[in-house]
Amino acid sequence: MFACLHGTGNLAAVAFDFSPLVEQTAPDTVTCDVAGLDRLFGAAQELAAALARRAVETGVRAAVALAANPDAAICAARGFSGVSIVPQGDEAKFLGRLPVALLRPSAELQETLERWGIRRFQDLAALPPLGIAERLGAEGLQLRELARGEAERKLTPLEEPPRFEEELELEYPVELLEPLEFLLARLLNGLTTRLATRGLATNELRLRLHLETRATHERTLRLPAPSLDGKSFLKLLRLDLAAHPPAAPIERIKLGMNPVKPQAAQGGLFVLAAPEPVKLELTLARIQAIVGEGRAGCPELLDTHRPDAFRLQKPGDRHHCPKAPLLRRVDSAVCPPHLIRMYRPPRMARVTLASGQPSFLAAEGIRGRILERAGPWRTSGDWWTTDPWSRDEWDIALSDGALYRIYCEIRGWFVEGSYD
Amino acid sequence: MGAALLRKQFESLLGGHLGWQAKPATEAVPSGIPEIDLATGGLPRGCLTEIFGAPSSGRASLLVSILAGATARQEFCALVDAEDAFDPLSAAAAGVELPRLLWIRCGHNAAHALRAADLLLQGGGFGVVALDLGDTPVRAARRISLTSWFRLRRAVEHTPTVLIAVERQSNAKTCASLMLELSREQARWSGGMLASARLLGGMRVAVARRKPGLALTAVFESGERMLATNEHR
Numbered sequence: 165m166f167a168c169l170h171g172t173g174n175l176a177a178v179a180f181d182f183s184p185l186v187e188q189t190a191p192d193t194v195t196c197d198v199a200g201l202d203r204l205f206g207a208a209q210e211l212a213a214a215l216a217r218r219a220v221e222t223g224v225r226a227a228v229a230l231a232a233n234p235d236a237a238i239c240a241a242r243g244f245s246g247v248s249i250v251p252q253g254d255e256a257k258f259l260g261r262l263p264v265a266l267l268r269p270s271a272e273l274q275e276t277l278e279r280w281g282i283r284r285f286q287d288l289a290a291l292p293p294l295g296i297a298e299r300l301g302a303e304g305l306q307l308r309e310l311a312r313g314e315a316e317r318k319l320t321p322l323e324e325p326p327r328f329e330e331e332l333e334l335e336y337p338v339e340l341l342e343p344l345e346f347l348l349a350r351l352l353n354g355l356t357t358r359l360a361t362r363g364l365a366t367n368e369l370r371l372r373l374h375l376e377t378r379a380t381h382e383r384t385l386r387l388p389a390p391s392l393d394g395k396s397f398l399k400l401l402r403l404d405l406a407a408h409p410p411a412a413p414i415e416r417i418k419l420g421m422n423p424v425k426p427q428a429a430q431g432g433l434f435v436l437a438a439p440e441p442v443k444l445e446l447t448l449a450r451i452q453a454i455v456g457e458g459r460a461g462c463p464e465l466l467d468t469h470r471p472d473a474f475r476l477q478k479p480g481d482r483h484h485c486p487k488a489p490l491l492r493r494v495d496s497a498v499c500p501p502h503l504i505r506m507y508r509p510p511r512m513a514r515v516t517l518a519s520g521q522p523s524f525l526a527a528e529g530i531r532g533r534i535l536e537r538a539g540p541w542r543t544s545g546d547w548w549t550t551d552p553w554s555r556d557e558w559d560i561a562l563s564d565g566a567l568y569r570i571y572c573e574i575r576g577w578f579v580e581g582s583y584d
Numbered sequence: 585m586g587a588a589l590l591r592k593q594f595e596s597l598l599g600g601h602l603g604w605q606a607k608p609a610t611e612a613v614p615s616g617i618p619e620i621d622l623a624t625g626g627l628p629r630g631c632l633t634e635i636f637g638a639p640s641s642g643r644a645s646l647l648v649s650i651l652a653g654a655t656a657r658q659e660f661c662a663l664v665d666a667e668d669a670f671d672p673l674s675a676a677a678a679g680v681e682l683p684r685l686l687w688i689r690c691g692h693n694a695a696h697a698l699r700a701a702d703l704l705l706q707g708g709g710f711g712v713v714a715l716d717l718g719d720t721p722v723r724a725a726r727r728i729s730l731t732s733w734f735r736l737r738r739a740v741e742h743t744p745t746v747l748i749a750v751e752r753q754s755n756a757k758t759c760a761s762l763m764l765e766l767s768r769e770q771a772r773w774s775g776g777m778l779a780s781a782r783l784l785g786g787m788r789v790a791v792a793r794r795k796p797g798l799a800l801t802a803v804f805e806s807g808e809r810m811l812a813t814n815e816h817r
Contacts (some may be wrong), residue, residue, distance in 0.1 A: 438660040439709030447707035451688055451700045459689040463672035463682050474672045503644035505669040505719055538773050559784040566639040567771055584644035
């Protein structure tokens with residue numbers, strides 16, 4: 165028994181769900197050997213319905229046909245919409261009303277058949293084989309066989325794309341992280357071995373935990389560089405699950421890996437080796453477990469002049485780098501720049517003015533007379549948005565000996581930081 | 585007496601070579617400020633360097649100068665920021681390549697900063713690991729035990745990493761191989777009501793080497809305040 169899917173979408177994936185022997189007959193047609201599946205599905209109608217259901221589930225729009233030989237199934241799938249089952253022995257009758265053009269004959273043969281008035285399968289099937297062989301040759305005979313639904317051939321198998329996924333159904337729900345770690349280690353070991361045998365590595369781990377409450381807990385870990393280090397993967401998963409624990413005991417574990425080519429890079433002879441990417445990822449995960457998520461990374465300036473506008477991103481993650489604001493660089497070889505130490509959030513201050521200039525400052529942990537001052541430096545921006553900003557900055561030397569940057573905005577005075 | 589005899593025999597076997605017990609010289613990297621490099625010989629790799637001084641004494645300027653130099657040498661650096669005080673904008677303007685800088689924001693927790701620095705050193709591969717406790721209250725910084733500093737010193741030993749601690753006062757004591765005390769001599773001011781005026785013009789900073797050896801002093805001037813262009817939109 166053979167099944168054929170004709171339509172659009174990932175037809176091969178649907179076929180591989182039912183059979184290991186799949187042929188990509190044409191870009192829009194896939195044929196597979198479903199012999200023996202009657203033990204699993206029962207009647208051919210049940211099998212055809214299961215195929216159609218699976219196609220709908222995976223978003224494939226296709227006509228499904230089942231027949232005793234592959235070509236009859238292909239003709240039925242191309243000729244009829246929906247689900248069709250070609251009865252064994254009655255193929256010629258079932259396919260009889262289909263147009264001959266469906267057999268895709270050569271242009272010359274098509275023209276000859278048109279001139280003879282042969283338009284349907286049944287017309288071609290009724291012609292004597294000897295006469296066809298004399299007038300149309302081998303191609304004509306093959307077309308007649310196809311039209312009668314009698315053509316027999318072997319499928320040209322399509323190699324199944326390797327899927328790096330492992331699943332584990334647990335006998336009893338797992339509640340603690342430690343036993344889960346043992347199970348994950350087993351899955352990771354199998355997957356990394358399979359990747360290694362194919363000379364591949366992974367840059368993404370997908371963990372799906374089915375919980376006792378019928379809910380699922382999904383985590384995806386993206387690595388900065390392809391790797392095959394199972395021990396590091398296990399540590400990363402452990403840290404991630406410790407930071408994001410599942411809400412209920414786990415009944416089933418599914419772990420998938422994204423197969424990619426391993427990365428090889430030549431380091432410079434006189435350049436200090438950078439941290440190994442997966443090791444750095446692991447260190448970052450450990451640090452984030454201490455300081456909090458999103459508090460470690462490489463700073464990236466945002467394309468705005470709003471003060472203190474930046475974001476943190478993973479090291480090596482430079483996918484979308486927005487244009488940083490134009491900076492007037494100071495030549496640090498000639499004159500090292502002086503930096504500001506930011507107070508996050510800025511400290512609200514009480515400022516006394518004398519002749520329109522700040523003369524006394526009091527804020528959390530800071531208090532004193534203003535000995536020297538310069539300003540105001542007026543800045544504003546984003547006035548075209550719903551979140552505009554505007555402020556007057558002053559640099560001051562306080563009687564406590566430090567230099568500060570303060571600013572005045574609509575909400576009052578603030579200390580932004582100290583120069584250092 | 586026996587040890588002295590054995591040593592004499594061993595040295596005679598070495599053909600009179602007496603330097604067999606001498607430690608190999610530590611590699612030093614430039615700080616980015618020639619005056620300091622002249623006075624100190626650079627920052628030693630595999631050692632703890634302590635930079636301390638009062639607020640506004642130029643500690644952050646020196647630190648960023650070191651980071652700019654390291655990132656320019658294609659080294660990957662880490663900044664463990666105990667008080668969340670780092671300003672990426674002025675650091676970028678000072679020449680720090682931000683994609684080569686890992687910034688750990690510890691949210692006003694010095695204990696977290698110490699643990700993060702330890703993890704970074706254990707991970708390895710960094711050119712510079714800077715532990716910034718510059719805004720940490722003096723009392724909190726003093727509470728860091730000498731054992732913690734010793735642990736950091738041991739972690740960085742025999743690695744090519746330069747470990748830098750920035751503080752208000754020296755706390756690492758014997759664990760630091762190089763101690764630099766910074767103090768501001770004067771601030772240069774400029775500006776006025778004009779829109780094109782600058783504010784704080786720069787600082788004159790004195791650096792005193794407290795360790796090793798005799799105290800040496802250097803003076804450098806930090807530059808003008810960095811401003812993003814086209815601020816008036």
